[in-house]
Amino acid sequence: MKYQIRWALIFFLTPVLLWLFLLIVLPHIDLLLMSFRVEDDYGEMTWSFSNYMNFFNEPIYWLTFVRTAVYSILVTFLTFVTALPVAFYITKVASPRFQGFLAMLLLLPFWVSELVRVYGWMILLRESGVINHFLLRLGILDRPVEMLYNDVTMVMGLVYTSMLFMSVPLISALESLDNSLIEAAYDLGADMWSILFRIIIPHSMPGIVSGSIVVFMLTLGNYLTPNLMGGKNSLWFTEQIYNQFIASFNWNQGAAFGFLLLVLSSLVIWTGLKLTRQKLTGVIK
Amino acid sequence: MIRSLPNSRAYTLGFKLYVILYFTFLFAPLLVTCVLAFNDSPFPSLPWKGFTLDWFMADNPDRLGIFHDEINLSSIWVSAKVAFFVTILSTAVGTCGAFLFEQEDFRFKQALYFLMISPLVIPGVILGISVLLFSNTLGIFFEHRWNLDVGLFRPGFWLVVLGQFSFIATLVTLVVSARLKKFDHTLEEAAMNLGANRAEVIWHITLKFLRPAIIGSGAVAFLMSFENFNTTLFLVGSEATLPINLYLQVRDGSTPVINAISFLLIVCTSMAAMVNLFLAKKEEV
Incomplete structure (x- = not known):
């Protein structure tokens, strides 16, 4: 029996070890090493x-x-503020008949590629875009306005892109909130804000943290949205990495940038977990 | 506040309005993209110049519909091939991972588990560049040591597959693990009492039980791979995948052909999403 179990362990462990070491651990060690290498005056590393x-x-x-x-x-933060009321509406306010339908509707756009969604915003917002067309028709504007390529649009695009990863954990956190807690608070005379800050938010903290971690990580590592919707002055750090790798062909500099981004992302996530006293393994679930 | 409590008219109305606005925000870009795929105008913008299927069907030099557009069609084919191999690899290794973390005990299990979930918090761009750097290092090493030129280590098809696999396998592991947790071990014991060995039990009983989770996560893996941009960007060789190809076109100006491709993507992914949700519902009942 003992002998057989060991064989099973080897059978399952080998592919997982190969995956994690060859594609995660060693490449990241290499990333770190490469970031400390430079070419000197004689062309030697x-x-x-x-x-x-x-x-x-x-x-x-x-x-x-x-x-x-x-x-x-x-x-x-903006993603959280926009998604919370919707998650609350779907789980607590909407009539139960529509709940499933609304939740499904909420997920649907995110099955579509990010590129298609960004492209949709581009044809809505640009100078010859759909929104400008309607505003001109209605006589609100005299001449078209370029709404793309600025920071506000870029932030909106990023919020849009990462919305799903906030609303899903929020909905599942709010589903587990017992309605009678809110009812009791209401009967005791609490107003909307104290119910929000003292019952709803503390209860959904695990959902908020896991949503925030994913949204933050995805936003930090996003390339498409800042590149296509942001202006010439709104460079994103991933674009700097891309420039080093593809345009300047300075891979060592790019590796240093990549490592800095990795450190930043890990640091913020770690701080978030520490502040809310949670564990990564718990949050992922 | 909630369904069971008396709400003021203003509160209910305001909330409804917010939710309607939110869903408009969610669907507007997709809707506009789809509608403009059928506009009889050389630019994806209003005014509406009549309905046409040219952007799908036309076959002449100034209007090349998607069904005759060799470049876009071949990039769809590349994406499908990549997604196929990523799905096979990640479901196989992910299922091994699920068995490893749920049913086996070994030293450093916690550490390995932590390593397994880490791709979820590493930005895709970083995964891309670290895999690129490491394969390059390996390539140089092989060439110096054994004078071997290994194609796998250069940016291209297989590197894209490996890069995407490195984080999609995590997702499969988590989904399959969640299902494996619900497995009733008495079934296994019964089979063993009847003389089956461990491999037979896994093949005939446990894998049968896991099948919905494996198929479901395989479908999600396929979609994630098909739509991946961030990791692919750094690993892609001469064969561009669909997101990369679309990105290059969107960046340099746009034609309604992109709308036509987006329309097809939106329709296909929505249908896949519906089927997936339907199967998940059936599973619960």
Whole structure:
């Protein structure tokens, strides 16, 4: 018996180990090592901090980095604020007959590729776009306005893109909230805001945290939306990484940028978990 | 506040309005994209110039419908091939992972589990560049050591498959694990008492029980792979996948052919989503 169990272990462990070591662990170690390598004057590769020094010495790099981080936090917060009322409506206010239908409707757009969704916004918002067409027709505008390529549009696009990953955990968190808690608070004279801040939000904290982690990570690592909807001045850090890899062909510099982004994302997620006293394994479930 | 409590008219009305606005926000870009796929105008914008199927069917140089557009058709084929291999690989390894973490005990299990879920919090761009760097390092190593030129290590089809597999396998592992948790172990014991060995039990009983989860997660894996952009961007060689190909076209200006492709994608994915939801419902009953 003992002998057989060991065979099963080897059978299951081998593919998983190959996957995790060859595609996750070793590539990331390589990423870290490469970020400390530079070509010296003789064309030889040597160890150096200069890739990281470049990052701190060139304001364009670290400004993009800070901008990306701040905007990602803003997007996460906005996504939460927009999604909470809808999740609450679907689970607690809408008549039970429509609940399943509304929840399904909520998920549907996110099965479609992100590119198609961003493209949809582009043909809505651009200068010759659909919204401009209607505003001109109604006489609200005299001449078309370019609504694409600015930070506000970009943030809206990012909120739109990551909405699903906030609403699903929120809905499942709110489903487990006992209605009688809200009823009791109401009977005791609590107003809407104290019910929101003292019952609804504390109860849905696990959902909020897991939603926020995923939204933050996806926003930070997004390339399409900032690239297609943001303007020339709204560089995203992933675009800097892309530029280093594909345009400048400076892979070592790109590796340093990649590693910095990885550190930032892990750091924010770790802080979020610590602040709310949760564990990653618990949140993923 | 909620269904069972008295609500003011303003509250109910305001809430309804918000939810309607939210769903408009959610569906507007997709709807506009679909409608403009049938507009008889060389640009995907209003005014409406009449209904046409040209962007699907036409076969002349200035209006090339999607069904005759070789470049787009071949990128769809590449994406389908990539998604096929990613699905096979990730369901196989993901199922092994589920068995490993649910049924086996070994040292460092917690650490390995943590490693297994880590791809969920690593931005896709970072996964892409680290796989690219590592395969490049391996390529150089093989060439110097054994004078071997291994095609696999250069950006291209198989590298895209591996890069996507590296995080999609996590999703399959989690979904299949969730199902395996509900497995009734007395079934296994009964089969073993009747003389089956472990492999036979897994093949005839446990895998049968897991089949809905494996098929469901396989479908999601296929879709995720088909639509992946971030990781693919860095690993793609001369054969562009559909999202990469669409991205290049959208960036450099757009024609209603992109709307036609989007329309097909929206219809197909919505249908797949419906089938998936329907099967999930049936499973619950």
